[in-house]
Amino acid sequence: MSDSSTKSGASRRAFLKGAAATGAALGAAGAARAEGDPLITEVQDWASGFGDGVDATPYGLPIEFEDDVVRRTVEWLTADTISSINFTPIHALDGTITPQGCAFERHHSGAITLKKEDYRLMINGLVDTPLVFSYADLERFPRVTRTFFLECAANTGMEWAGAQLNGAQYTHGMIHNMEYTGVTLRTLLEEAGLDAAGDLAGKWVYVEGADASSNGRSIPIEKALDDCLVAFKANGEALRMEHGYPVRLVVPGWEGNMWVKWLRRIEVMDKPVESREETSKYTDTLEDGTSRKWTWTMDAKSIITSPSPQMPITHGKGPLVITGLAWSGNGAITAVDVSLDGGVTWQEARLTEPGKPMALSRFYLDIDWDGSEMFLQSRAMDDSGYVQPTKTQLREVRGLNSIYHNNGIQTWHVNANGEANNVEVS
Ligand SMILES: Nc1nc2c(c(=O)[nH]1)N[C@H]1C(S)=C(S)[C@@H](COP(=O)(O)O)O[C@H]1N2
Numbered sequence: 001m002s003d004s005s006t007k008s009g010a011s012r013r014a015f016l017k018g019a020a021a022t023g024a025a026l027g028a029a030g031a032a033r034a035e036g037d038p039l040i041t042e043v044q045d046w047a048s049g050f051g052d053g054v055d056a057t058p059y060g061l062p063i064e065f066e067d068d069v070v071r072r073t074v075e076w077l078t079a080d081t082i083s084s085i086n087f088t089p090i091h092a093l094d095g096t097i098t099p100q101g102c103a104f105e106r107h108h109s110g111a112i113t114l115k116k117e118d119y120r121l122m123i124n125g126l127v128d129t130p131l132v133f134s135y136a137d138l139e140r141f142p143r144v145t146r147t148f149f150l151e152c153a154a155n156t157g158m159e160w161a162g163a164q165l166n167g168a169q170y171t172h173g174m175i176h177n178m179e180y181t182g183v184t185l186r187t188l189l190e191e192a193g194l195d196a197a198g199d200l201a202g203k204w205v206y207v208e209g210a211d212a213s214s215n216g217r218s219i220p221i222e223k224a225l226d227d228c229l230v231a232f233k234a235n236g237e238a239l240r241m242e243h244g245y246p247v248r249l250v251v252p253g254w255e256g257n258m259w260v261k262w263l264r265r266i267e268v269m270d271k272p273v274e275s276r277e278e279t280s281k282y283t284d285t286l287e288d289g290t291s292r293k294w295t296w297t298m299d300a301k302s303i304i305t306s307p308s309p310q311m312p313i314t315h316g317k318g319p320l321v322i323t324g325l326a327w328s329g330n331g332a333i334t335a336v337d338v339s340l341d342g343g344v345t346w347q348e349a350r351l352t353e354p355g356k357p358m359a360l361s362r363f364y365l366d367i368d369w370d371g372s373e374m375f376l377q378s379r380a381m382d383d384s385g386y387v388q389p390t391k392t393q394l395r396e397v398r399g400l401n402s403i404y405h406n407n408g409i410q411t412w413h414v415n416a417n418g419e420a421n422n423v424e425v426s
Pocket residue numbers: 103104105106107108109150151152153176208209210211213214215242243244255256257258259260261262
């Protein structure tokens with residue numbers, strides 16, 4: 001696990017040399033293409049007239065050529081689309097922010113239409129004054145804006161027994177990363193007053209949504225007071241209906257199921273409810289048949305988004321950008337290593353910026369691909385010192401009965417034609 005050859009000066013120098021050679025090769029290829037290219041020498045349609053005026057599209061959508069960058073579902077996974085899931089097209093995105101329009105959806109009883117005017121949020125239970133807030137009330141509390149990932153605990157769950165789904169979108173696409181604006185849950189709980197709760201140790205909040213499933217979950221009060229948000233904006237605009245319009249709970253670093261959408265009630269309690277969503281579901285069954293519960297945190301994980309099965313290498317050998325995402329519910333990503341040979345040797349990738357706590361990090365590794373097959377892997381490290389485990393290491397602890405919390409290292413086999421497939425090397 002602690003192979004650190006990549007951090008040596010020697011490999012760093014090799015990388016710099018590689019990068020320089022890469023630049024030269026690209027330059028030559030660019031020059032050759034310019035000669036006799038009608039796209040350079042002829043006046044094109046788009047330069048011979050006018051384009052659309054402003055307001056042609058009051059709220060813009062992606063250009064038609066990008067219409068394959070969409071959420072996708074796997075039909076056989078669920079009986080219907082009402083209690084179902086789809087997947088973020090992470091293979092086709094870059095940077096770290098997930099546009100709401102293609103951020104995965106998970107509903108237990110469908111996405112509901114709830115007007116701001118009809119919105120109410122109740123805080124009751126062990127509080128000094130039970131309160132009901134309207135949407136307009138929430139807008140008058142001091143506001144914060146923070147970026148966090150949401151990962152469904154079931155992300156990568158189909159891969160426990162072996163490589164199954166062929167694409168980063170399907171294996172790792174139950175994740176999104178948005179900049180949320182709202183009010184801290186602490187602000188609202190303090191508004192209701194927590195003296196009635198007495199000693200807060202061992203106290204809980206029970207949160208539920210306005211949809212038919214209600215998706216009720218118990219959260220320890222320490223977490224509720226620490227960093228949870230009652231959010232009404234994502235990426236600068238109103239939450240989309242499918243993400244909980246007009247208000248959702250944000251529970252940084254913890255499994256997506258706790259991020260209650262269409263948030264309608266928060267009850268302060270002296271014990272957890274042990275609801276369906278935290279007993280029969282979202283617990284981790286071990287080899288001996290017993291189940292771990294309260295496994296809230298999403299441990300450090302990473303995925304190479306390109307190349308990947310949906311993103312084959314189409315340009316042949318030479319300069320190749322390997323890129324992916326890394327995240328940790330325990331803190332900030334400090335480093336991501338990439339292996340081209342199934343975990344035998346590792347190189348440290350570049351992070352676009354220092355990792356932010358409980359938010360996605362983007363990494364790049366620029367290589368000069370010699371056209372030979374690769375077994376691509378990435379492994380994430382976070383500021384708690386945790387290193388993303390191999391699938392074998394994970395199974396040693398968890399057995400084969402689990403679905404949730406699979407953060408094992410993923411392998412893509414890339415053949416000489418640049419096609420990638422989901423495989424396992426152990
Ligand atoms: N009210 C309500 N909240 C909910 C759900 C739901 O069905 N109803 N699904 C949960 C689950 S399992 C996940 S993974 C996340 C998904 O959030 P998203 O649809 O915005 O991606 O919402 C959670 N919050």
